Amino acid sequence: MLIQRIRPALWLALATAFVLGFGHPAGAASVAGLYEAEAAFEGEREAGFRAALAQVLVRVTGRRDVVDRPAVEPLLDDAAAYVQQFRQPGPGRLWAAFDGVAVERELARLGLPVWGVERPGTLLWIAVDAGGGERFVVASGDEVPAESAIRQQVLDAAARRGIPVVFPLMDAEDRSRASFAEVWGGFEDSIRDASARYGVDAVLVGRLSADDLGYGRWTFYGADGVARWSGDVGASIDRLADRFAARFAVVTTGAAREVRLAVSGVETIADYGRVSRFLGSLTAVERVGVERVEQDRIVYRIELRGGADALGEAVRLDGLLRADDTAGPEYELNYRVAR
Structure with a gap:
């Protein structure tokens, strides 16, 4: 041997x-920058530290409501004590990097979960019927302004929650396996087959129409099953992050x-x-x-x-x-x- x-x-x-x-x-x-955030603030710099730490706590605990908990108020009030680096990229804006070990220690003391840097990757197939005969699946590169705007919405929401997402290349191979019609129709076998090349842990399929590009129908495929819901892009990414955090954040x-x-x-x-x-x-x-x-x-x-x-x-x-x-x-x- x-x-x-x-x-x-x-x-x-x-x-x-x-x-x-x-x-x-x-x-x-696996996920960089979990303990870094940029926030708008008014008045004293401490307000910027507090707002930035609030973003970090949502990302690290996986709980959207964590900053509303009374037990977390002292931690937010003392945000400056956890800052390792900071800068002001412009008037009324502050970027800060926090001491992750110290923050995790305080979260553990409060009995709150910690979701580490190892996080599942998700492939997004978003089919868009933009009206006037314009139909497309949002790809990883720039194509049309509407596509770029939707992609940026997803990326911003995913960064806010600290979850890695990728978009399909929509090259010849993708189009042969999962065309717009197949994504829009929710053909699961075709979508799963086209997703295999990307080596992700989960797949999220969205369908948006010209009537309201901010609202759509979504289907999640993951190791823990299939789920369906309706909502806008930001709310859907939040729901995705909530689902993962419920499984992987540890108390x-x-x-x-x-x-x-x-x-x-x-x-x-x-x-x-x-x-x-x-x-x-x-x-x-x-x-x-x-x-x-x-x-x-x-x-x-x-x-x-x-x-x-x-x-x-x-x-x-x-x-x-x-x-x-x-x-x-x-x-x-x-x-x-x-x-």
């Missing part, structure tokens, strides 16, 4: 990790819980590095360290911020690991490197 050829090097790497204990605190970089439940997680199929140092970095990046994981190596299986000690369900959701979302149904009950969680 390949694992036997690299055994000395693997043991050296794992021994180093073991000596360092539970490794590094969780953290990754710290007092004392951290420790579990053992076994990963089989670790055949190379590269496998070990990918798995270890992935586990360490998850919001649900406070700390991660290696307990032992058994042939091609590595047993990790995981210190959880929340419950094991949140960890399981994050693992399913990424796709690096899959559940190992052949493993015995020796360890609480069993996975295998997906090939």
Whole structure:
């Protein structure tokens, strides 16, 4: 086996990790700028810090109503204490970057959820009947002014909530699989087939008409099922973000819980590095360290911020690991490197 050829090097790497204990605190970089915001303000600069932190709290907790909670008022009032950098790009506007670790610590103390940087990506198929025979699916590049305006609406709303979204290229391959008629008609098989090339976690289909380009019909396809609703672009992105946050934002439940997680199929140092970095990046994981190596299986000690369900959701979302149904009950969680 390949694992036997690299055994000395693997043991050296794992021994180093073991000596360092539970490794590094969780953290990754899938979504940049979660703790940065630009806001308009009047009067004192502190008002700008408060408005910017309010945006950050919505993005990081996944809760639109978080700033309305009385328990959060002291945090907002003390917003300046969490600022690491700031600048004023123009009169009455302020950009600020906040201390993410300190903000997360305060949210945990308040019993509020934290949604980390690892977030599901969504592909948007938006079919628009603009009237006068003008029909199109919003693509990733500029085409017509109406298309550009709708795309920017989506991007602004997604940035506000901190969710990654992409648009189809609408090249020859896309058009052959999901034409305007198929997107407008909601042909699920065609849409799913055309979406496969983009490697996203979810798909959101919108249909807008000339009667009201700000209001449409939407269909969501994700790992947790299919959902349909009506609303404008901003409200629909909010609904998408709310849905994800309900699954992936983690509330710290007092004392951290420790579990053992076994990963089989670790055949190379590269496998070990990918798995270890992935586990360490998850919001649900406070700390991660290696307990032992058994042939091609590595047993990790995981210190959880929340419950094991949140960890399981994050693992399913990424796709690096899959559940190992052949493993015995020796360890609480069993996975295998997906090939």
